[in-house]
Amino acid sequence: MGIKDQFQDKAERMQQQGKQRAEQAKEQMRDRGRRDDDEMDQPSRREADDRFSQDRDA
Template sequence: MGIKDQFQDKAERMQQQGKQRAEQAKGQMQGRNRRRDDDEMDPSRREAEDRHSQDYDA
């Protein structure tokens, strides 16, 4: 395997890793946005969760 082939293989691997990281970040942002939307639509649920976490901490 020549240096050119090694470089090309490494570039392809890095490109694939970049795509995977971008997909993971996109999934995380969608999850955060979905949770934020749920909280905005149901404030009583958020209050109940806050109270539960306070009780659990005590």
């Protein structure tokens, strides 16, 4: 295999890795968005849990 082929193969691998990382980042952002939405749907439950923990501390 010539040097040109080696560089071309390496460039293709790096390009594929970049695409995979970009896709993973998109999925993580989607997951974060869902988690934020879930927390906003149940704020009263979170407040009740906070109050309970404060009562136990006192």
